Amino acid sequence: MSSIRMLVVEDDAINREIIYEFLTFGEVNIDLAADGLEAISCVENNQYDIIIMDLMMPKLDGLSASRAIRALGVNNSADVPIIAATARDPITELAHWQAAGITDYVHKPFSEDELWAVINTYV
Structure with missing residues (x-):
């Protein structure tokens, strides 16, 4: 796998660590943010x-x-895939998420394989 750069935005420290562990192999560079402002x-x-x-x-x-x-207009911000990690109901909320710029989602709780299945769609 070629080197990919990911940003994980998660306020819960345990969930942030679990996602980090799911992603750390090979040529993956990961930055972590605890809220939307940091993101x-x-x-x-x-x-x-x-x-x-x-x-x-x-x-x-x-x-x-x-x-x-x-809206930033820098560093491919308009086009970077944003994958929601959420326990919310995608059936009733997906259109709202997409209108906000969400590209795809993974439903919590998710496995490492489920997360990578979504990621691999975009890398």
């Missing part, structure tokens, strides 16, 4: 191949952060 700062300063975004976070939720990232 925006990361995207302003780095270019990512994938963003994994929790939707329910303090300070700035994942949908608001996704909209802001799309």
Whole structure:
């Protein structure tokens, strides 16, 4: 696998560590953010191949952060795949997520294989 750069945005430290562990192999470079504000700062300063975004976070939720990232106009922010990591119901909310800039989702709780199946669609 060629080197890919990911940003994981998750407010829960345990979930952040689990996702990090799922992703750490080979040529994967991972940055971590604890909320949407940190995510925006990361995207302003780095270019990512994938963003994994929790939707329910303090300070700035994942949908608001996704909209802001799309509007930045730097470091491929308009086009980077943003994958929601959420326990919310995709059947009733998917159109709302997509309108905010979410590309795809993985439903919590998810396995390493489930996460990589979604990621591999975009890398």
